[in-house]
Amino acid sequence: MTKFVGAHVSASGGVDNAPLNAMEIGAKAFALFTKNQRQWVAKPLEVKTIDAFHKNLEASAILPKYILPHDSYLINLGHPEIEQLEKSREAFIDELERCRILGLDKLNFHPGSHLSKIPKKDPEYNDKLIQAESHCLDVIAASMNKAIEATKDSTVKLVIENTAGQGSNLGYRFEHLGHIINKIEDKSRVGVCLDTCHTFTAGYDLRTREAYDETMGAFGRIVGFEYLMGMHINDSKPKLGSRVDRHASLGQGEIGWDTFKFIMNDTRMDDMPLILETIDESIWAEEIRALYALIEDKQ
Template sequence: MTKFVGAHVSASGGVDNAPLNAMAIGAKAFALFTKNQRQWVAKPLEIKTIDAFHANLEASGILPKHILPHDSYLINLGHPEAEKLEKSRTAFIDELERCRILGLDRLNFHPGSHLTKIPKKDPEYDEKLLEAELHCLDVIADSLNRAIEATKDSNVKLVIENTAGQGSNLGYRFEHLAHIIDKVEDKSRVGVCLDTCHTFVAGYDLRTRETYQETMDAFERIVGSKYLMGMHINDSKPKLGSRVDRHASLGQGELDWDTFRFIMNDPRMDDIPLVLETIDESLWAQEISALYALIE
């Protein structure tokens, strides 16, 4: 088996519960938060929790490289205000350290937002927006370089998730991802996670073999498949190019099962975590089985 499918499971009660929750749904991969994702600070991981995590992970048979931890939603590595940017950078470095302590080799994160409000009627709207975006992308890249420098003894990779492009969130264009990676000094520590819903609502069609191939060829050309280190497998409630982030259960949105068949038979997705973030966790075991059934 070359595909490793799972879901973003709960770590409620301790991170050591995440492998058990993954096992319960037949997962071969999973994602988790290593701390409360809506709080800035968490107490350090206790030795007994770390040991229990490793024991449960060994029992699950899931390898660390098939686990895709996600950082806090509060973190904005492109924040325009110096104090809040520093707070985000400190929290991000802590998240990387938590992954290292747990023996995990990657951390998934949303790149950041410029938060600039420009009136649409401004005659220089396009120029000002582009300037804000480019500056923010440079700030994000600088944040990554600082985080890598602060964790030189670590091999945890910083995995940038493409976004839906809501509001001032960046990372919805492949060019954004490429710009950030280009400015990261140690490229061995950086990667990308593609979210199917985010990709679709950002304007990249995945629904037919032809459009799927066009999208993945564009990713290869602009970013590079060597950077692909995980995927989020989600259907999309909104339509193509809407730039609205609303996940749906598989087969219950704008994408159809052909999209997921293409992914499950694409060798570019071998040996990386393929993680469900669909909205009805009671369907996860069923969705995992259905995805494996698509392999030809």
């Protein structure tokens, strides 16, 4: 059983600093933004920065397959307005190219939002909402297909992150993920990242052995573990099914330590990046050690 745990580390001052920051906390994996996540445009990566990134990555002994870059929070591949949708698609393709240039093989992203403005007093609100969600999922899949076609010489995988379902964000049901994947033409370029906080607040319980097995069984049936390419390891401030995205440090939220023990002893999560996005980065090294301590000796 081989687990690769890390955290979403800072790339402030340049992406080449991310491997160094991962080393400082004893990480065997890490996530990063390859550009400012709150800006649409960034200058191209310089050769010296790319070279320094590779040098520092080699020093960290972390392989590229255990790195899970995240795209900009501004991107919405399901945007209902054409101009904003095209802007998101262009930015997403640029993010994929930045990953390729750095020698990374994944890009993690939130699928998208329909930004529905349907008033709840509308007597047909529920029907219209279902239609908006279905249409948005199709737009997200179309955006992904366009991005894959635009980067067809690349092997970077588009890794969809499940969401908490806050606001009009889609991807909070396993059926949403399955719907998107089903419409992807080149399925060798698509994967999924499961966030424990998002999974829990979307309504999937993980806290007991029975609940964990039921939730993971549903994921396996509806999505398929062949698509699981990473996890975000977070506790949750909000309660089960709250549809609110607020992370907590491990053991300090509504999920609790048992869930993380189940994950650390689940071979289906071997050989992939397991990334902390917990709220107190000063204890990331401690949380990483605590997670490894949960692994049971099977001999």
